Amino acid sequence: MITIIDYGMGNLRSVQKAFELYYSKVRISSSFEDILTSDKVVLPGVGAFGVAMQELKKRGLTDAILDSIKKQKPFLGICLGLQLLFSESEEGDKTAGLGVLKGTVKRFQDKQDLKIPHMGWNTIRLKAQGSRLKALEGIPDDSYMYFVHSYYVEPEDRSVVLCETEYGDVFTSGICKDNICAFQFHPEKSQSVGLKIIKNFVKC
Amino acid sequence: MLTKRIIPCLDVKDGRVVKGVKFLDLKDAGDPVEVAQVYDKEGADEIVFLDITASFEKRQTMLDVVRRTAETVFMPLTVGGGIRNLNDIRDLLNAGTDKVSINTAAVKEPGLVKKSSDKFGSQCIVVAIDALRSIAGKWEVYINGGRIPTGIDALEWGKKVEALGAGEILLTSMDMDGTKDGYDIELTKAFSENLNIPIIASGGAGSLDHLYKVLTDGKADAALAASIFHFREYTIKDTKKYLKEKGVSVRI
Numbered sequence: 001m002i003t004i005i006d007y008g009m010g011n012l013r014s015v016q017k018a019f020e021l022y023y024s025k026v027r028i029s030s031s032f033e034d035i036l037t038s039d040k041v042v043l044p045g046v047g048a049f050g051v052a053m054q055e056l057k058k059r060g061l062t063d064a065i066l067d068s069i070k071k072q073k074p075f076l077g078i079c080l081g082l083q084l085l086f087s088e089s090e091e092g093d094k095t096a097g098l099g100v101l102k103g104t105v106k107r108f109q110d111k112q113d114l115k116i117p118h119m120g121w122n123t124i125r126l127k128a129q130g131s132r133l134k135a136l137e138g139i140p141d142d143s144y145m146y147f148v149h150s151y152y153v154e155p156e157d158r159s160v161v162l163c164e165t166e167y168g169d170v171f172t173s174g175i176c177k178d179n180i181c182a183f184q185f186h187p188e189k190s191q192s193v194g195l196k197i198i199k200n201f202v203k204c
Numbered sequence: 205m206l207t208k209r210i211i212p213c214l215d216v217k218d219g220r221v222v223k224g225v226k227f228l229d230l231k232d233a234g235d236p237v238e239v240a241q242v243y244d245k246e247g248a249d250e251i252v253f254l255d256i257t258a259s260f261e262k263r264q265t266m267l268d269v270v271r272r273t274a275e276t277v278f279m280p281l282t283v284g285g286g287i288r289n290l291n292d293i294r295d296l297l298n299a300g301t302d303k304v305s306i307n308t309a310a311v312k313e314p315g316l317v318k319k320s321s322d323k324f325g326s327q328c329i330v331v332a333i334d335a336l337r338s339i340a341g342k343w344e345v346y347i348n349g350g351r352i353p354t355g356i357d358a359l360e361w362g363k364k365v366e367a368l369g370a371g372e373i374l375l376t377s378m379d380m381d382g383t384k385d386g387y388d389i390e391l392t393k394a395f396s397e398n399l400n401i402p403i404i405a406s407g408g409a410g411s412l413d414h415l416y417k418v419l420t421d422g423k424a425d426a427a428l429a430a431s432i433f434h435f436r437e438y439t440i441k442d443t444k445k446y447l448k449e450k451g452v453s454v455r456i
Binding site for chain 1: 205206207208209244247249271274275278279280297298299300301302322324325326327328371372400401402425426455
């Protein structure tokens with residue numbers, strides 16, 4: 001069973017639909033039990049970091065997430081679900097994240113001609129090799145993915161970086177560490193190339 | 205590098221595509237889902253459904269269209285038309301829309317832009333602005349499908365909705381809409397240079413050069429078009445190939 005964690009941050013139907021192309025047992029849930037009894041866990045989400053952390057806590061889900069990660073269950077973070085894994089975010093007043101990975105979530109700097117949010121299709125440059133690239137198997141370097149976000153992650157440990165993307169500066173658009181992989185872009189909105197990531201996750 | 209987006213827009217009434225889409229290879233060219241699938245295959249960057257259903261009762265059909273689209277099309281979908289409150293937005297997002305486009309309701313109640321972007325995130329709140337030239341270098345906002353003038357300066361309105369949390373502007377030139385004489389470059393450029401959120405240019409596309417001009421001279425982040433795609437004057441592929449050859453960054 002794959003559980004997509006519902007904590008009130010965005011529509012999860014399209015995420016579920018993408019998984020259902022490859023696997024029949026996919027549920028959207030905000031139940032602690034459901035998460036604990038799943039084989040794989042997906043943390044999606046769009047919106048504000050602070051609100052997201054509050055919503056996770058309100059539902060008592062932070063422990064379920066940390067437990068899944070500790071138990072080495074395959075874990076996929078999407079967009080806000082990537083950012084929440086980090087220590088803290090600059091968004092609003094500094095907010096603590098789940099702290100699974102060390103690093104900060106930062107806002108794109110206002111620069112001339114740099115629109116915020118970063119919205120649309122941009123390329124990913126692969127930064128890892130060999131088995132670490134499993135999550136991106138079958139996905140060529142410089143593939144286009146669909147992004148929509150105003151904040152990006154800055155991991156302290158650069159060895160977790162799976163891919164990068166350029167927008168004003170170069171930022172981390174995907175990470176991988178042990179059983180965790182997470183992306184800033186939306187695989188479920190990135191047509192056939194994005195769906196490969198979903199398929200890889202289902203198969204792993 | 206972030207690419208410029210090419211966005212086909214479908215007018216949908218009572219769950220059916222209107223303004224005749226001429227796809228010979230479709231079983232049912234009136235079904236928005238089938239048309240969306242074709243654009244998806246051709247590499248459109250997003251799709252916009254504009255719901256022009258008049259009766260309240262039949263508006264539920266749009267939710268069904270969105271649900272069916274989200275089952276098979278894995279690309280960003282925006283729905284606009286007739287959205288009045290947070291419940292309408294929530295229903296559409298839950299059905300599988302990625303972004304909603306608010307027009308008249310935003311003008312009547314600007315607080316809706318703030319409330320909706322706070323609740324659902326700026327990334328899914330598009331404010332649509334229908335602008336008509338007034339005096340030189342100025343445009344006026346019209347509402348109710350372009351029927352009612354508001355006396356509001358379009359550029360000032362754009363800045364205001366950006367401050368209220370809109371994630372993007374869908375900017376339609378009423379002067380150019382339906383003419384096929386090209387986008388309003390001056391209007392689009394004014395918005396793009398004065399706002400810090402992405403601008404989707406709309407209204408007037410008749411040739412590929414028009415798209416090229418609005419994405420370069422007009423500095424638009426995305427170009428929306430309807431009839432040139434629906435009547436197969438150009439495919440999305442033709443369009444992107446043309447733009448790429450002229451040096452515009454597009455996703456192919």
